Amino acid sequence: MRADRQDGLPTMKIRDSSAIGETLLSVNNIEVIYNHVILVLKGVSLVVCEGGITALLGGNGAGKTTTLKAISNLLKSERGEVTKGSILYRGQTIQDLSPAELVRRGVIQVMEGRHCFEHLTIEENLLTGAYTRKDTKAEIRNDLELVYGYFPRLKERRRAQAGYTSGGEQQMCAIGRALMSRPETILLDEPSMGLAPQLVEEIFTILRNLNEQEGVSFLLAEQNTNMALQYAHTGYILESGRIVMDGSAKELRENPDIKEFYLGMSESGRKSFRNVRSYRRRKRWLR
C-alpha cells in the first residue's frame, strides 16, 4: 500500500475555488437520532457553496438521505431528530423551520425514489411544486415552460398520469416539480437510482445545465460515485454516519482510496477483502 496516503488526503482548500461563490448552507457537526435510540449521523459537517454542485457520496446506510432530510427538515415526520450541531442557511439557523418555510426560503428536497404524485398528471405534479409561491398564473405558466425546456420528455407526457410514466420520466418530473418552487438550492437524493446508465447521464447533463444556466446550487447524494464526481464541483464521502473525506471533485477522482473503493479502479489489479478491512482500520475521521 502506498505510504504517502496519510498526507495525500485532500484538505478543505476547495472552499475558495473560483468556480463557486460564498457559503450557502453549512452543516456543522450534526448528530441525528431516530426514535430516540438509533444514532444515524455521528457528527456530519459539510458546506454547500452558491452556484456549486456538491456531491455527498457513500454506500448504503452511510447516512446520505438522513443528512439531506436533516437539512430539509423532513426528518421530524420520520421520528428523527437533530440532537447536536447546527444547520445554517445564509447564516441563519434553519433547524426549527417547517419544510414549507424552507421551500419558501429556496431550499427544496427531491426525495430518493422519486415520489411523484402517482394519480396526478405530469403537469399537475409540476404545478404542485409552485404551491408555496404567491406569483401570478402567468409567471407560473412561464416557469412551467422553462421546466419543459429543460425536460422536453415531460412536455410530451404532460397529460399522462405520473404513475404510468417510466422511471426516468418520474425522476425528471420530481426534479421539475422542485424547480417550480424557484429554488436556490436543491437537495437531490439519488437521482440515478434504478435508471439505465444512459438515462442517468441525460439527467446529470440537465442538472449541470440547470446549475450553469439557472444558477441552482445542488447538494447531491449519490451512490454512483463515478458519475457524481464527473459533474460535481466538490464532494464529501460519508461512511457510517461520518464524513471521512472531502475535497474538490478532481482531487477525489484522483485520490487512490476513492479510486480503489468507490470507483473500482486499481493499479495493482483485483484486491482481496483483507485490504478493504485494513483501509477501514486506517481511515481518518475528520471530526
Add this chain to the structure above:
Amino acid sequence: MQQLLYAAEVSLNGLTTGVLYSLVALGYVLIFKSSGVFNYSQGVMVLFAALTLVGLQRGQVPFAHLWTAMFGTHTYFFGWTLAPAIAVILTLGIMVLLAILVERLILKHLVNQHPIILFMATIGLAYFIEGFGDLLWGSEVKKLDIGLPVGISETVEAWTAEWFGYGFFIDRLDLFAGLVAAVLVGLLTLLLRYSQLGRTLRAVADDHQAALSVGISLRLVWVFVWSAAGFVALVAGIMWGAKSGVQFSLSLIALKALPVLMLGGFTSIRGAIVGGLIIGVGEKLFDFLAGPIIGGATENWFAYVLALAFLMFRPQGLFGEKIIERV
C-alpha cells in the same frame, strides 16, 4: 302494468334514499381521498352535527345535565330559539372547530404513521364524539325542524296520476335532499378536479412525504378536509334528522355508507354518488321483488351482499382509482 308502476315508485323512493347514503359516503371519500385515512367517526359526526344544530336552534343549555348533577341548576333551556339559518351557520362553525381540534390533538402527532394507526385513532375519536355529544346536548330523541319541506309531494302525485293513471308517493324532503346532494356533489367534484386546492388535496392523498417536501402544509389541508367532511356530515345530519329524528341511531347510517363505498370506490366522489343510488334503488327493488318470496327484511343485508359481489370482481369499486403498479 300495475306491478311495473309500483316498481317504478319503489325505485324512485330508493333513489331519494340513495342520495342520502351518498351524502354520508361523501364524507368518507373526502377524508380518505385527501389523507388516506378511513374516518370511522364520520357517522358519529353526522349525529354530532345534527345534535348541535337542534341544540343551538332550541336554545338548549350545553352540558345541562352535567350542571344539574353538579349544582342542581335544572335549567335545560335558555328560553330562546334561533332562526334555522343562523343555527346552521353556527353549527358549521362548530364543525370547523372540531376539525381544527382533531388536527391539533390527533392527526398532528400521527403524521406518516401507518394508515391502520390513523384508523384506530378515528375509532377512538368516534366514541369520544358520541359520548361528548350526549353530554353536551342530552341523549333523548329530538325533533329536527328547520322548515324543510315535508310530507307527500302532491305535485308529483298529480303529475304521475295524470300520465300513468297512478299517483306516485314521493316525500318532499327526499326530493329536496336529492337536489341538495346533487348540487353539493357537483361543486365538490369541480373543486377537486380543477382548482388549485383540489390539486393539492389529491397530491396529499397520493404521497404525504412528497407533499411535505414541496412545501404543502399537511396541517392546513387536513383542517380543510375535516371541515369539509364536517359540512357534509351536517347536511346529511339535517336530512336524516328531519326524516327520522335526531338520536343515536343516526350514527348508524354510517353502516349503510360502507357498502356504498365498496361499490363506488373509496376515492371517487362520483363513485359515492352512483354507489349510493345503486344501493338505494337496489335494496328497495330487491325487497319489493324478492322480499315476499324469502320472507322480507332484505334491506338490512342486501347492500352488503351487493358490495361483496363487487369486491370479488372489481375491488377498487366502480370508479375507484386503480392501484398503479408498474411492472
